[in-house]
Amino acid sequence: MKTPHFYAVIIGSEILNGRREDKHFIYTRDKLLKRGHTLFSSFIVKDDAPLLRSIFSMIKNDPDAVMFSFGGIGSTPDDLTRQIASEIFSNGKLEPHADFTRHIIERFGEAAFPHRIQMAYLPKNAGLLHNVINNMSGFYLEDRYFFMPGFPEMSHPMVEEALKKFYPKGNLIYRKTLVAHTSENTLIHVMERLDECVEFSSLPMMNNGNPTVEISVASIDPNICENSFMTFVNELEEKSIFYVIQ
Numbered sequence: 001m002k003t004p005h006f007y008a009v010i011i012g013s014e015i016l017n018g019r020r021e022d023k024h025f026i027y028t029r030d031k032l033l034k035r036g037h038t039l040f041s042s043f044i045v046k047d048d049a050p051l052l053r054s055i056f057s058m059i060k061n062d063p064d065a066v067m068f069s070f071g072g073i074g075s076t077p078d079d080l081t082r083q084i085a086s087e088i089f090s091n092g093k094l095e096p097h098a099d100f101t102r103h104i105i106e107r108f109g110e111a112a113f114p115h116r117i118q119m120a121y122l123p124k125n126a127g128l129l130h131n132v133i134n135n136m137s138g139f140y141l142e143d144r145y146f147f148m149p150g151f152p153e154m155s156h157p158m159v160e161e162a163l164k165k166f167y168p169k170g171n172l173i174y175r176k177t178l179v180a181h182t183s184e185n186t187l188i189h190v191m192e193r194l195d196e197c198v199e200f201s202s203l204p205m206m207n208n209g210n211p212t213v214e215i216s217v218a219s220i221d222p223n224i225c226e227n228s229f230m231t232f233v234n235e236l237e238e239k240s241i242f243y244v245i246q
Contacts, residue, residue, distance in 0.1 A: 004066045004144075004167060005040035006032055007059050011071035011081060012150055013046040023152045024070045031159055036170030040065075047071075047078045056088040059145075066167065068159055071150030073138065075118040081147055082139075086123035089141045094121035100128060103135050129158040173199075175218035176229040180236055180243040183211040190235050197221075198228045214246075 008028045014020045022044060029039050045051050052072075059065045072081030086094055100120035104112045122139050129138035129146065131154050138148035138158045146162045148155035180187070184202045194200055199218040204211065215232050219225040236243045 002064060003171070004037065005062055005064045006037055007040055007062075007065055007067045008042040009055055009059070009067060009069040010042070010044045011047060011052065011069065012044075013078075015044055016046050024068075024155070027152065027156055028068055028159060031163060032170075035163055035168065036172060037167065038170075038173075047080055049080050049084060052080060052084045053088060056084060060088055066144045067146065068162070069145070069147045070155050071148075073119065073147055073149060075115045082119075082122060085141065085145070085147055089145055090123035090125070093124065095124060096120050097122045097126060097128070097139070100137050100139075103137065107135060129161055132157045171220040173218050173220055174222045174225040175199075175216060176225055177214060177216040177246040178229075178232065178236075178243050179205075179212055179214050179246060180232075180241055181207070181210065181212050182236075182241045184213040186239070186241070187213065187215065187232060187235060190231050193231065194228055195224065198224060200228075 008025060010022055010024045012020065015022050025042050025044075028042075032039055043055055045055060059067050069081060069085070072079045082094060086092055097120050100122065101117065104116055104120055108116050119136060123141055126139040126141055127143075129140060129148060131137050131149070133151075133154045136149070136154075138146065138155065140146045140162065143166050146158065148158045184204045187202070191200065191202060194217070197219065201214075201216045203214040203216075205214065206212070217225055217228045217232075219228070233243070
C-alpha cells in the first residue's frame, strides 16, 4: 500500500431519517488530519444489505483502502454488518471468536444466550478492537478494515486504537493557498499544467457580487508545492490580478 485511502462508512437509517445526528465524520476527519492523513471518501448509508454489499465491494476493490465502518455489529435483526463484512472481506461465514465469547459470558452470564452471544460471531481471522465502555468489542480484518459500534463513545476510542496501532503517522503535507479576485475560468489553463502528483483545489466564490477564487495546492514535496503555487502567482501578477496569500 502506498498512500492509504481512508474511507468512512457510517451506517444508520436513523441518521438519514433525522432521528440522530452523525458524529463520526468530523471526528474521523480530524483524527486523520492530526496524524497527517486525509479522508479519501465518506458514506452515510441506511441499514440495507444490497447497499452495504455494494459499498464494501467498491472499497475492497481499492488496493490502498483503509475503512472505518460505524454501526450494525450488534445482535438485533437490523444489524447487518458482521455478516456482510464476512461475505465481502472473508469466506462468507461467521464463527465464534473465543475471546469475545468469553467477554460476553463474563458480563452477562446466562443472559448472554441466545441473542447477545451472536455479537461474538465474526468473520474468520478477525482481530478485536477494545470497547472502553462495556468490553463489547469491535473487530478488524487484514489490519485495514475496521468495524465498530454506532455509538460514538464506544467507536471513537476504537478509531484511535486502530490508528495508533496500524497507521500512526502519515506524510507531512505542504500546502499553500491564495484567494484571487477573478473567476476560476481565468486560471484553468494553469490548472491543466499541474503535475498529477499535486493535490489541487479551486473554490469559486462571490465577494460583493464580484467573482473570486480560492486556489490551494499541496504536496509531500515542499519544492513541488512551492513551484506549483508560483505558477498561479506568476500568472496573476502577469495579468495584474489582485490576490491575497492565505
